[in-house]
Amino acid sequence: MKKALIAFFSMALAVMMVLPVSASAPAGLNENEQRIMELIRSKNPLAGREYIVPVSYANQAENFFLQVDVTAEQADEIIGYIQKGIDKLKLRQDVIRAAGGDVFNLRGLAYNDKKDILEYGQKACAVVGLNLIFDGTNVVITDAKDNSKLYFSDAPIIKVTGMETSTNTAMIVGIVLAVIAVGGAVALVIRKRRQMA
Amino acid sequence: MGEQTRGSATVRKHHKRRWMGFVLTPLLFVILAAAILYELLFLLVGDVVGYAGMAFLDNPPVLSDEIRSIFVEPPEQSGEDTGVSVALSEIEFPSYDTIYGRIQIDSVGIDCPLVYGDSDKALLNGAGQYIGSYLIGYGGTTLIAAHKNLHFEKLPGVKPGDLVTVTTSYGVYRYKVVGTAVKSDADATAYDLSREDENIILYTCYYEKTPVGNVKKRFYVYGDYVSGPMLDKDA
Numbered sequence: 062m063k064k065a066l067i068a069f070f071s072m073a074l075a076v077m078m079v080l081p082v083s084a085s086a087p088a089g090l091n092e093n094e095q096r097i098m099e100l101i102r103s104k105n106p107l108a109g110r111e112y113i114v115p116v117s118y119a120n121q122a123e124n125f126f127l128q129v130d131v132t133a134e135q136a137d138e139i140i141g142y143i144q145k146g147i148d149k150l151k152l153r154q155d156v157i158r159a160a161g162g163d164v165f166n167l168r169g170l171a172y173n174d175k176k177d178i179l180e181y182g183q184k185a186c187a188v189v190g191l192n193l194i195f196d197g198t199n200v201v202i203t204d205a206k207d208n209s210k211l212y213f214s215d216a217p218i219i220k221v222t223g224m225e226t227s228t229n230t231a232m233i234v235g236i237v238l239a240v241i242a243v244g245g246a247v248a249l250v251i252r253k254r255r256q257m258a
Numbered sequence: 259m260g261e262q263t264r265g266s267a268t269v270r271k272h273h274k275r276r277w278m279g280f281v282l283t284p285l286l287f288v289i290l291a292a293a294i295l296y297e298l299l300f301l302l303v304g305d306v307v308g309y310a311g312m313a314f315l316d317n318p319p320v321l322s323d324e325i326r327s328i329f330v331e332p333p334e335q336s337g338e339d340t341g342v343s344v345a346l347s348e349i350e351f352p353s354y355d356t357i358y359g360r361i362q363i364d365s366v367g368i369d370c371p372l373v374y375g376d377s378d379k380a381l382l383n384g385a386g387q388y389i390g391s392y393l394i395g396y397g398g399t400t401l402i403a404a405h406k407n408l409h410f411e412k413l414p415g416v417k418p419g420d421l422v423t424v425t426t427s428y429g430v431y432r433y434k435v436v437g438t439a440v441k442s443d444a445d446a447t448a449y450d451l452s453r454e455d456e457n458i459i460l461y462t463c464y465y466e467k468t469p470v471g472n473v474k475k476r477f478y479v480y481g482d483y484v485s486g487p488m489l490d491k492d493a
Contacts, residue, residue: 089346089491116451117390120398124389128351211354211375211389218388218451219443220376223406223463223473236297240290247283 093136094126100140107150117218125212142185146178325373325383327357330427342429344395345493349428351393355380359394359426361402361460366416370409372402372424381405385460391451394424394431395489399453402460406473410462414438414477422458422481431486433458439478440464448478456483 090098101119104111131139153174179195186193191212192205204210328350352358352374359372361384372394376386385404392398404410416422422433441448449459457480464477 117388120390120392120451124392127346209353209355211377214389217443218390218401218446218449219461219476220381220386220388220403221463221473222381222403222410222461222476223465236290236293240287240294243286243290251279 090123090126091130093131093133096136097131097139097143098123098126100143105147107147118213118215121213146181149174149178325355325357325379326353327371328352328427329357329359329371331425332427332429342487343490343493344428344487346396346489346491347493349489354389357384359424361385362423362425363413363416363420364423365420366412368410368412370404372426376403382408385409391459393489394426394458395429395456395486396491397454397456397488399449399451400458401449401451402458404460404462406463406465410460413460413462413479414464416460416479421484422460422479424458424486428489429487432484433481434484435479436482437480439480440475441478443474443476448476456486456488457481458483 098119101114101122104113153170179193183193186202187205190205191202192208193200193202199214199216201211201216202213204212350358354375355377356374357371358374360370361372362369371384373380373384373386374389374393376388380386381404385402388401388403391401394400404413406413416435416438418435418437420435422435424431424433439448448461460479460481461476463473464475465473
């Protein structure tokens with residue numbers, strides 16, 4: 062997945078899970094959940110461009126909604142939270158740098174703004190017993206009581222499925238071997254020249 | 259005159275040798291030493307940066323080592339026909355890192371568990387489904403990964419026309435392989451998660467020689483739906 066994907070989309074998904082929802086057997090999306098999904102999948106104008114929530118994010122949200130029941134009131138509040146997040150971003154759109162395509166990069170935002178968005182999402186998740194964390198690389202949302210139940214992650218879609226030899230380790234070994242080889246070659250040349258002299 | 263010329267040539271050669279000995283060689287070693295230091299510092303600083311990022315962590319996830327399974331073999335020939343459906347409300351939605359099915363490709367001898375979620379733990383226990391793709395039978399793309407040196411070792415042997423069978427507790431699904439491809443792991447055109455028809459994508463790492471470092475290429479197998487009960491979202 063693109064490194065430039067903004068944390069906001071993750072936060073938005075967290076916000077969508079902001080109210081208590083009752084766990085249930087999976088069923089299709091009800092009207093309320095459909096309203097939320099329509100908003101998630103819609104194009105939103107911001108900073109002179111239109112952005113969309115990545116399909117992979119939206120699908121994770123849909124999979125989550127298949128496992129809960131959201132009421133009309135909850136949906137209204139959820140949509141309100143999403144709108145609130147968008148409005149906050151609009152206030153800072155002068156520092157939002159477009160990363161190209163339809164996905165924005167919010168690296169230009171001030172630290173406090175990012176922190177606010179993150180904390181906003183964390184508090185929202187806590188309301189429904191979900192836990193949102195940012196481990197320095199990825200945003201993940203899990204059940205607060207059972208961290209093994211993961212509902213969202215912005216980790217790359219395509220996983221490492223081959224040998225897991227560390228690139229750094231390989232580079233270090235390569236450099237060390239190069240030093241030994243060059244050192245040996247220089248020593249050999251000096252020795253030969255001394256012998257010739 | 260000739261001796262003078264030979265003498266000056268010797269001096270030039272001597273200067274050249276000294277220049278190589280006193281300038282080039284140390285320079286080369288300095289560059290190599292700097293490269294080593296950079297790599298070592300990168301490893302150390304990289305960790306520190308990672309820990310700093312964890313300032314946001316209030317409650318880091320603790321993933322258990324167990325892989326749960328909700329998979330139960332369905333009755334023989336259960337719901338293989340197209341047109342048959344299963345109410346979505348009647349199935350148990352798998353939680354993350356849970357085995358909920360089995361993948362078989364008889365043409366190459368693949369037979370492994372299907373896990374909902376594609377964490378490291380999941381990929382050690384079977385083929386892992388990306389949670390941003392849909393459940394088997396839901397009517398969309400199901401994206402599934404497995405290790406080249408474990409469950410999908412023989413995946414590159416799959417050919418168009420081969421059948422992929424996915425067995426879940428709620429039905430047996432068959433997909434016909436319609437294509438294969440080798441693409442970069444960063445190539446987002448390798449998968450389409452927005453399709454609204456039932457289809458399956460399997461992938462694993464691709465390399466011809468034993469790799470050093472992370473493998474950047476993936477081998478993809480694309481399968482279109484043939485049979486199996488669709489999940490009824492309104493029921």
